[in-house]
Amino acid sequence: MDIEWEAGSLRVTGKSRYEARLPLPQDVGDAIAAYLECRPSCCRSDRVFLSTIAPSRPFRNGDGVSSVVRRIMKRAGVVTPVKGAHALRHTAATEMLRHGVPLxxxxxxxxxxxxxxxxxYAKADVTLLKQVAQPWPEAL
Structure with missing residues (x-):
């Protein structure tokens, strides 16, 4: 992820090096700036997020968010078939579906x-599937 402060956007690289630009809302930009001011200063890095476990340094690989989410889920006793950052994506998609957002x-x-x-993601919510399922056409 690259922050483009002047443009007010984030450049995110996903699977297969697929790149997308997303808006950077003011409140999110302010929160990132506040974090950068108070994060550990023992490591000079252009990475935004650093490990809080000593020694503070950038995450070794690209799954920093996933490793944090997995650790927090384990600590909270949350057991799901979906782990890491994917659990956040899955939850967001399911909640959007429940609120009527189109696929x-x-x-x-x-x-x-x-x-x-x-x-x-639609397969995850059987109750919602029952609401949106179309009746099977009668055989002639």
Whole structure:
């Protein structure tokens, strides 16, 4: 992730080096700036987030958020089939579905290239599926 302060955007690289620019809301930019002022200063790095476990340094690989989420979920006793940062994506998609957001809009938020990838999340909510299921056409 690269922060483009002047443009007010984030440049995010996903799977297969797929790159997207997302808006950087003012409150999020302010929160990141506040964090940068108080984060550990023992490490000179252009990375935003550093490990809080000594020695403070950038995460070794690209799964920094996932490792933090996994650790917090374990500490909280949350048991799910989906682990790490993917649990956050899964929860966001499911909540958007429950609130009536169409799959194509959820796909934009999740940066999916095709509706099939987003439709995977619809399978998670059986109650919602019952509400949106179409009746089977009668055989002639």
């Amino acid at each position: 194509d809009k959820i796909g934009l938020v999740l940066r999916h290239r095709g509706i099939d990838s987003t439709a995977h």
